[in-house]
Amino acid sequence: MQYAEAKEHTQGRLHELFAEPYRAFENDANERQMHIRTMLYVLLARPMSRGQVTLRVIHGWENGGFEPADLQHVDYALHSLDDFRAAVSDFDQATRQNAPLPADDTAILATPLADAIAGAEADGKTLAANIRETPARWPAFVGGLALYTLFKMYHRLVYSEDDNYRCSQLETPNGLREIHEFHLEEGEFALLVPLREDFKDASTLLVLHESQLGPIEQLFEKSLPLFDNF
Numbered sequence: 001m002q003y004a005e006a007k008e009h010t011q012g013r014l015h016e017l018f019a020e021p022y023r024a025f026e027n028d029a030n031e032r033q034m035h036i037r038t039m040l041y042v043l044l045a046r047p048m049s050r051g052q053v054t055l056r057v058i059h060g061w062e063n064g065g066f067e068p069a070d071l072q073h074v075d076y077a078l079h080s081l082d083d084f085r086a087a088v089s090d091f092d093q094a095t096r097q098n099a100p101l102p103a104d105d106t107a108i109l110a111t112p113l114a115d116a117i118a119g120a121e122a123d124g125k126t127l128a129a130n131i132r133e134t135p136a137r138w139p140a141f142v143g144g145l146a147l148y149t150l151f152k153m154y155h156r157l158v159y160s161e162d163d164n165y166r167c168s169q170l171e172t173p174n175g176l177r178e179i180h181e182f183h184l185e186e187g188e189f190a191l192l193v194p195l196r197e198d199f200k201d202a203s204t205l206l207v208l209h210e211s212q213l214g215p216i217e218q219l220f221e222k223s224l225p226l227f228d229n230f
Helices: 032-049 081-096 110-122 135-140 144-159 210-227
Strands: 006-008 053-059 072-078 165-172 175-184 187-194 204-209
Touching (some): 006 144, 032 053, 053 081, 053 144, 053 210, 072 081, 110 135, 135 144, 144 165, 144 187, 187 210
Parallel strands (some): 053 204
Antiparallel strands (some): 006 165, 053 072, 175 187
16 A cells, blocks of 8 residues: 555644544534634635636436446536536536536546556556456555545545545645545535645645535535635
């Protein structure tokens, strides 16, 4: 296991703010709403103001499915709450018209997985025939641990999770990122943010399932305008 590829349950940016970040977002936590708003300001609102945030909306997995090729997504530049509202409108319109949901052509899991497997085989590594369909075996090849960590994040965002919060670290094509994953009664989403030393310059990715667009819009409507004067 290579630390540079991925590591779960790490100490991240929120450990600098909260004494117990893993409990800060529980429903019975003292000052829970303040914790949520502080987190949104630090991890989302500030990089949004610098034009460094991309919104990724995922869909495609359903009824327990998790084939990498079936996971679809669409990315939006996210500079303001209006940009988020526009993404919500795109999906609402597709649903009303019974049209396919917005999707980019690139495969966020299937393509990098195929590339990593091809690289491992080119280096002479023998892999199980069904390794593509067995995510727990992906750490057997270089890059596979990071892909497995992303797979688990996407899976939890689609099918939900009992833990309110978790922090992980992984290598991405854009460099090391912390994954701050939230499963709150207000909605579920993840933020892939740069490490502390790169936070003012590198990009942030906000990821959520299309079913969470409405709930997260409500959360943002209540929270993000509070930061306009900060």
